[in-house]
Amino acid sequence: MSFVDLPARSLPPHDAVVVASPHVAPTATVEARRGTFDATLTLRHGGLQTVRIAWELAGPAGAPVALVAGGISAHRHVAANAQFPEAGWAGDLVGGGRTLDPAHTRVLGFDYVGADGRVDVPIDTADQADAVAVLLDLLGIARLQAFVGYSYGALVGLQFAVRHPARVAQLVAVSGAHRAHPYAAAWRALQRKAVALGQLQCADVQGLSLARQFAMLSYRTPEEFEERFDAPPEVSNGRVRVAAEDYLDAAGARFVARTPVNAWLRLSESIDLHRIDPAQVQVPTLVVAVEGDRLVPLSDSVALVEGLGPHGQLRVLRSPYGHDAFLKETDRIDGILAGALRQPGDPA
Amino acid sequence: MSFVDLPARSLPPHDAVVVASPHVAPTATVEARRGTFDATLTLRHGGLQTVRIAWELAGPAGAPVALVAGGISAHRHVAANAQFPEAGWAGDLVGGGRTLDPAHTRVLGFDYVGADGRVDVPIDTADQADAVAVLLDLLGIARLQAFVGYSYGALVGLQFAVRHPARVAQLVAVSGAHRAHPYAAAWRALQRKAVALGQLQCADVQGLSLARQFAMLSYRTPEEFEERFDAPPEVSNGRVRVAAEDYLDAAGARFVARTPVNAWLRLSESIDLHRIDPAQVQVPTLVVAVEGDRLVPLSDSVALVEGLGPHGQLRVLRSPYGHDAFLKETDRIDGILAGALRQPGDPA
Structure with a gap:
């Protein structure tokens, strides 16, 4: 040591x-x-x-x-x-x-x-x-x-x-x-799949960003989203963009800038392995x-x-x-x- | 006509x-x-x-x-x-x-x-x-x-x-x-991003499958998952797999077999555009x-x-x-x- x-x-x-x-x-x-x-x-x-x-x-x-x-x-x-x-x-x-x-x-x-x-x-x-x-x-x-x-x-x-x-x-x-909780575990497992989908094609960062954005929904509540993001969606470039997307994009970008993909994957798994x-x-x-x-x-x-x-x-x-x-x-x-x-x- | x-x-x-x-x-x-x-x-x-x-x-x-x-x-x-x-x-x-x-x-x-x-x-x-x-x-x-x-x-x-x-x-x-609801809209927007992540590199089907799996969590409840998927996760090939993953994988596979990607994207958007x-x-x-x-x-x-x-x-x-x-x-x-x-x- x-x-x-x-x-x-x-x-x-x-x-x-x-x-x-x-x-x-x-x-x-x-x-x-x-x-x-x-x-x-x-x-x-x-x-x-x-x-x-x-x-x-x-x-x-x-x-x-x-x-x-x-x-x-x-x-x-x-x-x-x-x-x-x-x-x-x-x-x-x-x-x-x-x-x-x-x-x-x-x-x-x-x-x-x-x-x-x-x-x-x-x-x-x-x-x-x-x-x-x-x-x-x-x-x-x-x-x-x-x-x-x-x-x-x-x-x-x-x-x-x-x-x-x-x-x-x-x-x-x-x-x-x-x-x-089994539902929370499923939610995290899907976040890990988002990373795996990104890794399929060397888009690790996009995958981790998406995983983080899904995680944000589990960390917060519908009450907060209703308070902050009740504006109607916008249609731009032929696509619909809802009010929370800027916030979620920014949260994803901040997260990937400071988080190694493997670190996140293994600690996410660790929560699901936990049982005492x-x-x-x-x-x-x-x-x-x-x-x-x-x-x-x-x-x-x-x-x-x-x-x-x-x-x-x-x-x-x-x-x-x-x-x-x-x-x-x-x-x-x-x-x-x-x-x-x-x-x-x-x-x- | x-x-x-x-x-x-x-x-x-x-x-x-x-x-x-x-x-x-x-x-x-x-x-x-x-x-x-x-x-x-x-x-x-x-x-x-x-x-x-x-x-x-x-x-x-x-x-x-x-x-x-x-x-x-x-x-x-x-x-x-x-x-x-x-x-x-x-x-x-x-x-x-x-x-x-x-x-x-x-x-x-x-x-x-x-x-x-x-x-x-x-x-x-x-x-x-x-x-x-x-x-x-x-x-x-x-x-x-x-x-x-x-x-x-x-x-x-x-x-x-x-x-x-x-x-x-x-x-x-x-x-x-x-x-x-703004929280539900955010949830769907992230599902659409999963499809977009897949489409980055012609993995449309994987993206749509992942989107469907995230959607399944919004269609069902923690109570049902607790009832059905309370088994401890498994560790296989060095990865953690939680109890609900087989169910979610199957739901994703069934969905992509019958759903054109564009159809799903546009109808998903449509829910978020809805306002009366x-x-x-x-x-x-x-x-x-x-x-x-x-x-x-x-x-x-x-x-x-x-x-x-x-x-x-x-x-x-x-x-x-x-x-x-x-x-x-x-x-x-x-x-x-x-x-x-x-x-x-x-x-x-």
Whole structure:
């Protein structure tokens, strides 16, 4: 295993428009460091593989550690800090005034195994969980105060709780459940077919763009589209173009500019491979569900919490942003984290 | 305008598995005839075009006429009869014992303008409505007793009521509203992009198959997929394959075998072009909505009925089949038709 400190690299912003919340102050004085290392892991479906794990840790030495993990497009740079001032993917959820404030808590982020496009085998959420354990070993972190996972991060958090229960005190799983819903899995499988159709004829980028556009429909809701795109379609050059197409085209173009095709394919598959037995989770777990999430129906979150028994609690949000609510309803999410993570008697 | 009687042609079955309901007796003794003719229409977006209109009329001479129109994949052969014994696309909705029984009512079906793939310009639902009026002229039918439209057929029915109100006594619009919902329109636009991606390199059939598979997700519901496809995914040849993929592949293959690419593209566009002002509908109209329909949300059906004012009534079904409920919940649909079409004092 080698340990390499890399210079800050430019990280493109997440799809969501980053509008800093007035509550989130930049943590300019917070110390942060980054690194990458190679680890050899036995992947559940891919056998022995050397994978590169990239991480970032922001906050004062000795403070409790919260791992924050996002969707398959997220990465190690969770929020801006003195060393790495560019916007992070969760800049409205992590910062001064937030429950997760790197002035008091060390915030750990990492790039998912496969996110660099170099691991071209099926990747399970169990593999991600094992990579986190190796990362904690490397950083000398015996136990996380919290694993806060959103979307794919919630799946990885659940696997981590099953496989490494001694290493996490509390799990918050937002918009993710114990298995992929069969309808959502079919939706993703068709997105992968769009990529395959593009690859047929070296149109990989067009295929990935189309896949992303179909994915956008699953991340958002009809309510939002009705609000934003109710204009009649246009007929131009003999073709009908509906009101949402400019938005979707732009979302596709932004995505392909920053995403290796293999990385997306393998992480998309990984969501569908995910399956845990909730009864095997013994870590206190708060499940946060969004009513109207088209990928993770409320019924699955309820089934997860039932399976968690005494270890599970459920909070439900209603949001027109559906699966993407965690990127949009950041004040409400922070309020939920405050209740979950700041228990009386807990370390701050 | 020329009038041509054609021999029965083989019509492939609709996607839905046709399982004859015990209530639906074959109408073997019912007389039926078919024809096609060329008409010159001024299309709303496509200008002057010569289109071929294919029709089938089953039932006793002189009986009242009900036009039955289905989704964009439907056609003139609504139900089996003595002349044309193959299954029709609405064989469980039309027959002996049903409200629409060709022993008592003449049932008229037609192929949508553009369904033959020969009209490669934007086609509006207003164009379809005008084609119906021309067809009624040709057949000497002054007025329909009822226009019963499902899905796209409901849109055409609404346009017909707006444009030719003297020619229809009653409209039943199932799973269709006054405009395409913006989210559903985006979903269809992406399906058309899948076809365009295939067409980039002469992979038209793969593109259309993928488009159909994405459409299937909009026709059905997560509840049905959960019931049918909850098995874990398989990993084979290094790729993840989810449980619904065999079903979706088969649906795509069946569809491309019977659908010209241009026909599908133009009729898909046509749904998105559809927009009427409900206040302009003066014909008594029963709107039938399905709770859980992912293409036509209940809120749009409610808005339509509100706009119809004294001319509108609403019936709501709950079905795990979503938008496709009219092909599956045929007993319940027939019950609704019975209430709507068999008013005391009306002609049988």
